[in-house]
Each structure stands twice: as structure tokens, then as C-alpha cells.
Amino acid sequence: MPSPGPSLSAWRFVTVFGTVSLLADVVYEGARSITGPLLASLGATALVVGLVTGIGEAAALALRVVSGPLTDRTQRFWAWTIAGYALTVVTVPFLGVTATLWVACALVIAERVGKAVRSPAKDTLLSHATHVTGRGVGFAVHEALDQIGAMLGPLTVAGMLVLTGGDYGPALGVLAAPGTAVLALLIWLRWRVPRPSEYEPVDRDRQADGSPVTTRAPLPxxxxxxxxxxxxxxxxxxxxxxxxxxxxxxxxxxxxxxxxxxxxxxxxxxxxxxxxxxxxxxxxxxxxxxxxxxxxxxxxxxxxxxxxxxxxxxxxxxxxxxxxxxxxxxxxxxxxxxxxxxxxxxxxxxxxxxxxxxxxxxxxxxxxxxxxxxxxxxxxxxxxxxxxxxxxxxxxxxxxxxx
Structure with missing residues (x-):
């Protein structure tokens, strides 16, 4: 029997995924807004802060060269997506309770590695639904929701720092709540739409000459x-x-x-x-x-x-x-x-x-x-x-x- 297709509309898939990104941005953008002062409070010099944040940003981008091909070869798009988000939302709350500089440095880098792990898989899952909604507007709505989280996260952390007199523990600990919501929404979305590729017709798997595209085919x-x-x-x-x-x-x-x-x-x-x-x-x-x-x-x-x-x-x-x-x-x-x-x-x-x-x-x-x-x-x-x-x-x- 043919598959009945995804149980959610493409637009609903895009908006729920956008909500996931919104909540995740509350978590990691909130943490990134105070990474420098937090590391400084643990004894870091400007050099250490620069090195750690620089290594983190490099890892978030360069490691995608590895995670992207591995995602294609394994075809486990949801697994890579959930694992990457989990690494991010778990590391951030621990940043607020660690008293050791090098542990904090490792957590900062680990959070960025989580972004490298999930991004190629996440963008691929989203791309299938945008085939229905329109590529441009689908990715745009996702980005707009993402940026709402990018604004809310730092404001949340700033408010908690004011309320607690500058205590980083509660300021970052409160981010565990949106982090939990991220994982819950992802698991729900995975359950409702296990194969987002069904949003996109099969003939997109073929090249211009009609030959099939495999996971080892050269990029155009x-x-x-x-x-x-x-x-x-x-x-x-x-x-x-x-x-x-x-x-x-x-x-x-x-x-x-x-x-x-x-x-x-x-x-x-x-x-x-x-x-x-x-x-x-x-x-x-x-x-x-x-x-x-x-x-x-x-x-x-x-x-x-x-x-x-x-x-x-x-x-x-x-x-x-x-x-x-x-x-x-x-x-x-x-x-x-x-x-x-x-x-x-x-x-x-x-x-x-x-x-x-x-x-x-x-x-x-x-x-x-x-x-x-x-x-x-x-x-x-x-x-x-x-x-x-x-x-x-x-x-x-x-x-x-x-x-």
C-alpha cells in the first residue's frame, strides 16, 4: 500500500520546527550573551575567552563538513538533529553551576559542537517541507521565529541577573525549561512526521540527465x-x-x-x-x-x-x-x-x-x-x-x- 504521507501539513511542520529553533535560541543565545563575563568570573583572561569562543565558533561551522556527509550516508536525520539539540540544551545549564574554568571552557565548546552536529540534518528536514510551502518563505518563517528566540534569550538572562544580584547559576539554570521543551517538541515532531522526505516528490532524487542521485554522487x-x-x-x-x-x-x-x-x-x-x-x-x-x-x-x-x-x-x-x-x-x-x-x-x-x-x-x-x-x-x-x-x-x- 502507498504511504498516506506526513500527518502534519508542511506549514505546520515548518512552524513547529521554527518554534524548536526559537526555544533553542533562548537557551544558547542567552548563554552566549554572558560567556565572556562568566569565564572571567572563573579566572579567565581575555586571551582564554578569545580562544575558547573562537574555537567554539570554528567548531560550529567546520565540523559540519564531517556531520553533513555522515548524515547523508546514515540517513538518520532525526537522530542527528535530536542529538545536536540535546548536546546544546544539556550543556548550558551546567555552565551556571560549574566552579572550574576548564570545565566551563569545555562546556562552551561542546554547546557549539552541538550546533555542528544538528545543522545539516535540521536544514535537510526543513528543506523537504519548504518544497511545499515555497523554499524562500518557508526558510524565512523559520528564521523569523529563530530570531525571536535570539532576542528573548539574552533578555531572560539579563533579567535573572538583575533579580539574583549577578548570580550566574539561576540565570543559566532557568534555561533548562526551554531546553526541555526543545527536546519534547522534537520527539513529538519525529513521532508525527518520521519521514519528512515525503513532502518532496521522488523525482528530485534524479540529476538533469535522468540518472539517480546517490549519497556519493558529485555535487552539481x-x-x-x-x-x-x-x-x-x-x-x-x-x-x-x-x-x-x-x-x-x-x-x-x-x-x-x-x-x-x-x-x-x-x-x-x-x-x-x-x-x-x-x-x-x-x-x-x-x-x-x-x-x-x-x-x-x-x-x-x-x-x-x-x-x-x-x-x-x-x-x-x-x-x-x-x-x-x-x-x-x-x-x-x-x-x-x-x-x-x-x-x-x-x-x-x-x-x-x-x-x-x-x-x-x-x-x-x-x-x-x-x-x-x-x-x-x-x-x-x-x-x-x-x-x-x-x-x-x-x-x-x-x-x-x-x-
Missing amino acids: REFWLYCAFTATTMVGFATFGVLSFHMVTRGLLPPAAVPVIYAAAMAADAVAALASGWLYDRVGPVTLAALPVLALIIPTVAFTNDVTLVIAGALAWGAAVGIQESTLRAVVADLVAPPRRATAYGLFAAGMGAATAAGGALTGWLYDTSVPALIATVAGVQLVAVALAAVALRRRRAATTAR
């Missing part, structure tokens, strides 16, 4: 060109760290105002994700032309001495991040067939991470050297990105015509 050329485009864009993308450095060191805004600006940028992130996702489903990959434009706008206005322009630059930064976290992931799902999709997500994220690190270093160095040189360099980099996008689009159209 359009995917690699797309990775080159996104990586190039990120190399010319200023980080919020450099933006906030400019705000404070130039005396434009007090340090206490920076988190407020960041929260506003996260709101812009959610709005831009929804807008770009909606447009992507209607006009296609050309929507991504907004990304190089935003990347150039950011340094042009954010590194001035006008507070209004600086804030506008921060909002543009948030909008760009919204596109990166939603529509960029949607395109991967359209370029790569399901049997190789987790591998593709892992490689894509690792490349983005390396490019982001390079971009942060480049823009930081150029900021110290010359802001006009920074703007000119970013303009040149984004022109290269646009050229790569044009080549990728041409190949994509050719592949579509061949089908």
Missing part, C-alpha cells in the same frame, strides 16, 4: 559556483563587532546602547528574511542581488560620524544577515537533490564560516588603515561576487532547460 557545478558567490560576498562583509567598535570608540554611542542597536538589527534580520524569502519564491535567485548591495551600503554609512547613518548601517547589517540565514539556505535546497543535501549544507556552512572569518579580519584591518580604502575594497569584492552570481545563474538556467 552550480552549487560550487553558488558557494563561490556567497563566500566572496562574505569576504567583503563587515561584522557587527567592527560596527560596534566604531560606535563606542568614536564616542557616537555609549556601550549600554550597543545591545539595543543589536536587538534592532535582529528585528531587521527577521523582516528582511521574510521579504527576501517571499521575493525568492516569485522572482528566483535574482533576489540575492540585494546581498552585495547591502554589503556595500554597510561600511559606506555605518563608518561615518553621523549617529543616524551609523544606526542605519547596523540595520542594513541585520537585513543582510536575515538574507544569509534564510534565502541562502533555500537556494541550496533548490540546487542539490535530497540524497546529497546534508553534505551540501555542511560544505556550504563551512565555506561561509571561513569567509566570514576572513571578512572580519579584512574589514577590521582596513578600518584601522583607511575607511575610504575599506569602502573601495568592499566595492571591488562585491563586483566579483556579482560576476560569479551571473555565471551561476547562467549555468542554472542551462541546467533547467536541459531538464
Whole structure:
């Protein structure tokens, strides 16, 4: 007998998964908002804090090169997803009760490893449902819910620190509640939709020539060109760290105002994700032309001495991040067939991470050297990105015509 299909609508699957991400963000973004002060309270130097957080972020991205292919080969998408979330939500509450610096350092890194474990599998599961809802808008709604958690988490921790007089134990311990809800929702979703691949037709498992795609099939050329485009864009993308450095060191805004600006940028992130996702489903990959434009706008206005322009630059930064976290992931799902999709997500994220690190270093160095040189360099980099996008689009159209 044929399978009756998933017992939840695709939209309900997307929104429940988005709620999972919202609650998980409350947990780990809440913890990340005080990682530096927490480690310092245990005796860490600035060097230790920098090394630990840097290793953690590198692990969250680089290890996806391993977890992605393993997910495809084992086909245990739910197992990888649940294991990754479990590692994150279990480690965070323990951060608040440990009295040993190196244990805390290990927990910080372990939380980031959890993100590497789950992300390729999670994005693949979500991609199946977005085949029904629309790739762009499906990933956009997920990202918007995610960002609500990113705002609530730090606010929750800040409120608990005020109530307890700066005690990290209760501030992080309270995050066990949303962490438990994450695992409960995941198990429920796994029970209701054991095979999300049923949202997506079987013929997506075939290449342009009609041959089947296996877990060892080469990734399409359009995917690699797309990775080159996104990586190039990120190399010319200023980080919020450099933006906030400019705000404070130039005396434009007090340090206490920076988190407020960041929260506003996260709101812009959610709005831009929804807008770009909606447009992507209607006009296609050309929507991504907004990304190089935003990347150039950011340094042009954010590194001035006008507070209004600086804030506008921060909002543009948030909008760009919204596109990166939603529509960029949607395109991967359209370029790569399901049997190789987790591998593709892992490689894509690792490349983005390396490019982001390079971009942060480049823009930081150029900021110290010359802001006009920074703007000119970013303009040149984004022109290269646009050229790569044009080549990728041409190949994509050719592949579509061949089908």
C-alpha cells in the first residue's frame, strides 16, 4: 500500500520546527550573551575567552563538513538533529553551576559542537517541507521565529541577573525549561512526521540527465559556483563587532546602547528574511542581488560620524544577515537533490564560516588603515561576487532547460 504521507501539513511542520529553533535560541543565545563575563568570573583572561569562543565558533561551522556527509550516508536525520539539540540544551545549564574554568571552557565548546552536529540534518528536514510551502518563505518563517528566540534569550538572562544580584547559576539554570521543551517538541515532531522526505516528490532524487542521485554522487557545478558567490560576498562583509567598535570608540554611542542597536538589527534580520524569502519564491535567485548591495551600503554609512547613518548601517547589517540565514539556505535546497543535501549544507556552512572569518579580519584591518580604502575594497569584492552570481545563474538556467 502507498504511504498516506506526513500527518502534519508542511506549514505546520515548518512552524513547529521554527518554534524548536526559537526555544533553542533562548537557551544558547542567552548563554552566549554572558560567556565572556562568566569565564572571567572563573579566572579567565581575555586571551582564554578569545580562544575558547573562537574555537567554539570554528567548531560550529567546520565540523559540519564531517556531520553533513555522515548524515547523508546514515540517513538518520532525526537522530542527528535530536542529538545536536540535546548536546546544546544539556550543556548550558551546567555552565551556571560549574566552579572550574576548564570545565566551563569545555562546556562552551561542546554547546557549539552541538550546533555542528544538528545543522545539516535540521536544514535537510526543513528543506523537504519548504518544497511545499515555497523554499524562500518557508526558510524565512523559520528564521523569523529563530530570531525571536535570539532576542528573548539574552533578555531572560539579563533579567535573572538583575533579580539574583549577578548570580550566574539561576540565570543559566532557568534555561533548562526551554531546553526541555526543545527536546519534547522534537520527539513529538519525529513521532508525527518520521519521514519528512515525503513532502518532496521522488523525482528530485534524479540529476538533469535522468540518472539517480546517490549519497556519493558529485555535487552539481552550480552549487560550487553558488558557494563561490556567497563566500566572496562574505569576504567583503563587515561584522557587527567592527560596527560596534566604531560606535563606542568614536564616542557616537555609549556601550549600554550597543545591545539595543543589536536587538534592532535582529528585528531587521527577521523582516528582511521574510521579504527576501517571499521575493525568492516569485522572482528566483535574482533576489540575492540585494546581498552585495547591502554589503556595500554597510561600511559606506555605518563608518561615518553621523549617529543616524551609523544606526542605519547596523540595520542594513541585520537585513543582510536575515538574507544569509534564510534565502541562502533555500537556494541550496533548490540546487542539490535530497540524497546529497546534508553534505551540501555542511560544505556550504563551512565555506561561509571561513569567509566570514576572513571578512572580519579584512574589514577590521582596513578600518584601522583607511575607511575610504575599506569602502573601495568592499566595492571591488562585491563586483566579483556579482560576476560569479551571473555565471551561476547562467549555468542554472542551462541546467533547467536541459531538464
